[in-house]
Amino acid sequence: MIELEHITKTFNTGPAQVHAVQDVSLSIRDGEIFGIIGFSGAGKSTLVRCVNLLERPTAGRVTVDGRELTALDDGALRRARKKIGMIFQHFNLMPSRTVFGNVAYPLRGGGLSKDQIRDKVRQLLALVELSDKENAYPSQLSGGQKQRVAIARALANDPSILLCDEATSALDPQTTGSILHLLRQLNEQLGLTVVVITHEMGVVKEICDRVAVMDRGRIVEEGTVFEVFSDPKQLITRDFIRTTSNLNKIEELIAEDAPITHLQPGELIVRLTYLQTSVSEPLISKISRDFNVDVNIVFSNVELVKGGSIGGTVAIMSGERKALTDAIRYLSEKNVSVEVIKDARVS
Amino acid sequence: MQGFLEKIIPNIMSKPGELFTSLGQTLQMMLVSGSISLVFGIIFGVIITVTSENGVLRNKVVFNILDKAINILRSVPFVIMIAWVIPLTRAIVGTAIGTKGAIPPLVFGTVPFFTRQIESALAEVDHGLIEAAESMGSSPWEIVFRVYLKESLPGIIRGVQITFVSLVGLTAMAGAVGGGGLGDFAIRYGHQRGQEDVTWVTVLIILVMVSVIQGLGSWLIKKSTH
Ligand SMILES: Nc1ncnc2c1ncn2[C@@H]1O[C@H](COP(=O)(O)OP(=O)(O)OP(=O)(O)O)[C@@H](O)[C@H]1O
Ligand SMILES: [Mg+2]
Numbered sequence: 126m127i128e129l130e131h132i133t134k135t136f137n138t139g140p141a142q143v144h145a146v147q148d149v150s151l152s153i154r155d156g157e158i159f160g161i162i163g164f165s166g167a168g169k170s171t172l173v174r175c176v177n178l179l180e181r182p183t184a185g186r187v188t189v190d191g192r193e194l195t196a197l198d199d200g201a202l203r204r205a206r207k208k209i210g211m212i213f214q215h216f217n218l219m220p221s222r223t224v225f226g227n228v229a230y231p232l233r234g235g236g237l238s239k240d241q242i243r244d245k246v247r248q249l250l251a252l253v254e255l256s257d258k259e260n261a262y263p264s265q266l267s268g269g270q271k272q273r274v275a276i277a278r279a280l281a282n283d284p285s286i287l288l289c290d291e292a293t294s295a296l297d298p299q300t301t302g303s304i305l306h307l308l309r310q311l312n313e314q315l316g317l318t319v320v321v322i323t324h325e326m327g328v329v330k331e332i333c334d335r336v337a338v339m340d341r342g343r344i345v346e347e348g349t350v351f352e353v354f355s356d357p358k359q360l361i362t363r364d365f366i367r368t369t370s371n372l373n374k375i376e377e378l379i380a381e382d383a384p385i386t387h388l389q390p391g392e393l394i395v396r397l398t399y400l401q402t403s404v405s406e407p408l409i410s411k412i413s414r415d416f417n418v419d420v421n422i423v424f425s426n427v428e429l430v431k432g433g434s435i436g437g438t439v440a441i442m443s444g445e446r447k448a449l450t451d452a453i454r455y456l457s458e459k460n461v462s463v464e465v466i467k468d469a470r471v472s
Numbered sequence: 473m474q475g476f477l478e479k480i481i482p483n484i485m486s487k488p489g490e491l492f493t494s495l496g497q498t499l500q501m502m503l504v505s506g507s508i509s510l511v512f513g514i515i516f517g518v519i520i521t522v523t524s525e526n527g528v529l530r531n532k533v534v535f536n537i538l539d540k541a542i543n544i545l546r547s548v549p550f551v552i553m554i555a556w557v558i559p560l561t562r563a564i565v566g567t568a569i570g571t572k573g574a575i576p577p578l579v580f581g582t583v584p585f586f587t588r589q590i591e592s593a594l595a596e597v598d599h600g601l602i603e604a605a606e607s608m609g610s611s612p613w614e615i616v617f618r619v620y621l622k623e624s625l626p627g628i629i630r631g632v633q634i635t636f637v638s639l640v641g642l643t644a645m646a647g648a649v650g651g652g653g654l655g656d657f658a659i660r661y662g663h664q665r666g667q668e669d670v671t672w673v674t675v676l677i678i679l680v681m682v683s684v685i686q687g688l689g690s691w692l693i694k695k696s697t698h
Contacts, residue, residue: 177607199611206609217604220698221623230618231608262698278608288607 127153127176127286127318132185134171145171146182147342155285158312158319160329160350162365163339169322172339173288176320177209178202190285207231210279214291216271218263224250224274225259231281249277253307269300276307286318287311293328301325305332326365330354330430338362355399355435371426372396375439375466385423388469391443394423396464397456398437408459409438416452418444439466446470483667494647494657495677497571501643501653505578506636512583513635514628516542517590518616528602528612545584550642553581554649574643574651581642586635593627594620626697633689637682644678654678 134146145168153159161169174180175187178194187194194205218227228246237245250256253273263271272292279287289308293301309332311317321333329336329350336353338346340361346353357363367373375394379386386394409420420440427436442449449470453463478485516538522528523535548556554577558568561576597620605619621628644655654674662671 179603179606203609203611206607209607211604211607213600213604215598215600217598217600219601219619219623221625221696230605231610233618234614264698275604278604282609 126155126188126190127151127320128186128188129172129175130186130188132172132175132182132187134168134175134180135183144342146175149185149342149344151337151344151347153318153320155318156312156316157334158309158321158332160321160323160333160336161339162323162326162329162336164324164361164365167339168342169324169339170290173290173320173322176286176288177206177211179211207235207282208284209286209288210276210282210284211288211290212272212275212279212292214294216263216268216275216295218271218274218278220263223260223262224255224266227263227274228277228281231278235282245281246277249280252280252311253277267300268296269303272296272304273307276304276311280311280315280317284317286320288320288322290322291324292321294323294325298327301328302331308332326354326370330428338365350430351435354430370437371424372398372437372439375423379467386467388441388467389443390469390471391445392441392469393443393449393465394439394441394467395453396437396439396466398462398464399427399435399460408456408461409440412452412455416444416448416455418442418448418452481669481673483661483670484673491657491673494652494654497651498640498643498647498653498655501571501574501578501646501651502636502639505575505582505643506639508575508579509582509586509635509639510632512579513586513590513631514621516583516587517594518620520587520591521594521620522612522616526599528606528615542584542587545580546588550577550581550645551649553577554646569650571652574646574653578639578642578646582635582639585638586631589631589635590628593624593631596627597623626693629689629692629696633685633693636685636689640678640681640685 129149129151132146132149132151133144136143136145147168149172161172163169171180175182175185176189178187182195185195189205189209192205194202197205219230222230225246228249229242232242232245247256247259250259253276255270255273255277258266258270258274263274266274275292276287287308292308293304296304305328308319308321312319312332319332321328323329333350335348336350337344338353338359338361340359346357346359346362353362354366357366375386375396379394388394409422412418413420420442423439423441425436425438427438442452444452453465456463484491520535520538520542523531523538527535545553554574557577557580561568561573564576565572567573601619601623602615605615610618643651643653644658647653647655647657648659650656654677658671658674661667662669662674
């Protein structure tokens with residue numbers, strides 16, 4: 126359990142003050158995967174670094190597993206940090222040490238014997254499926270393998286929490302997928318609480334249970350992934366969803382004057398966004414049947430997240446003006462948001 | 473062979489003992505002042521790194537004092553340094569002349585230079601590693617020994633290499649003002665008595681010393697880089 130109460134972090138850089146985090150309160154439950162998203166500079170990294178006090182908040186209280194970290198002295202804080210793992214965008218492995226040496230780093234000096242350390246390292250490497258790389262140096266590993274070593278190292282002291290700051294941002298989509306899969310597996314097998322900082326929507330959709338949206342140092346929206354993405358309340362959240370969805374490509378196609386956007390009289394291009402668990406296909410076939418309109422899907426983007434499916438469709442609808450208007454009204458009643466993007470309706 | 477050498481380097485062959493004594497003095501000055509400087513250079517280099525703005529033991533006062541002191545000492549030309557530290561030299565080693573008397577000025581001339589070398593080697597350690605170590609609960613001391621010094625080993629070796637090469641030059645200069653050694657040997661015979669072969673042989677020996685330092689250093693750097 127991570128509890129942040131009224132966290133504020135202000136950087137004094139020369140004459141200007143940077144309010145990186147402003148009065149953020151957040152509670153992250155045991156065993157959940159919690160996402161924090163936001164555009165660059167929103168304060169995500171600063172906030173997550175306040176959890177293990179790599180960054181000491183200017184004001185506010187941090188409590189982890191019932192202990193108030195902000196009240197601890199240096200020694201006690203260091204012991205508490207051993208129970209909070211952290212991984213980074215650029216892996217931060219020690220280049221002079223082998224994979225074994227890197228994973229052993231946090232175990233040394235903790236009172237374990239050489240044999241105990243060796244067994245623990247082997248066990249951790251097996252967990253991240255890198256047993257065969259024990260003697261390799263980081264420079265000999267791929268990005269995904271480096272992050273696996275970093276995860277093994279972060280888990281060395283059996284932490285209850287793993288903080289991930291842009292842990293997949295330097296990886297290709299396929300490798301990202303495998304690291305996310307590993308994180309989810311660790312979450313399920315070890316009951317690990319995972320905090321994921323990212324600017325990639327896909328990451329949040331893929332593994333998070335709950336998500337907070339950060340903007341200019343504040344958390345502006347928070348809820349389950351399904352709640353936040355199916356019914357975004359804030360403009361910034363909608364922007365976020367749009368920039369990562371292919372549904373806004375239609376505007377680009379129109380700007381490029383692509384042939385598919387050339388409409389016949391009586392046609393219009395619409396973007397349908399499903400706000401709730403409304404299922405797309407039956408609705409579309411239903412309006413074709415009941416309202417006598419043709420619906421030609423240009424592209425569609427429906428993703429499964431925990432709790433349901435979210436997404437939308439861009440389509441060309443054609444028919445009589447009244448039929449089209451009725452069909453649009455019907456969709457709106459079914460909680461589908463309808464945006465008319467290009468209109469060539471005839472009266 | 474003997475005859476050939478006597479022909480081309482007559483002034484060396486007439487006093488080989490003196491050459492070896494000078495070489496011994498030079499090596500002694502280098503090793504003693506080099507090792508002392510190594511210890512102090514690493515200590516000061518670490519202190520200046522950890523007390524700096526982004527250091528793990530940030531301390532403006534300590535940082536500023538050390539930083540200024542190094543800058544001042546580095547701007548003093550070495551021949552002036554020799555004269556400047558004479559009282560201190562007498563206090564420390566009891567004499568200001570001879571090989572022994574050359575050690576303190578050599579240390580004073582080398583430590584600031586070597587400290588900067590160490591500082592820049594440590595600065596090359598990715599700050600992310602320090603952060604990762606902090607996040608794993610490492611103490612500042614652990615970070616110094618297990619991250620900074622270990623991860624910058626190739627850079628430190630490079631610093632030692634450069635420092636020893638420059639120390640070859642400084643020892644020759646210290647020798648010329650009464651410390652003995654190869655510099656003194658070359659000045660006394662090669663320069664003052666016009667025995668050109670002495671100068672040539674000394675230059676050759678110094679060239680070999682520099683090459684050995686450089687070769688050894690590069691080999692160690694290669695071995696410690698992964
Ligand atoms: N050590 C620091 N000193 C001064 N300003 C800082 C420092 N760290 C962060 N900032 C500032 O705080 C703000 C938030 O930065 P932060 O790194 O938390 O953003 P972020 O959301 O993680 O962005 P990104 O997605 O680019 O990583 C930025 O304006 C940044 O310039
Ligand atoms: Mg960041």
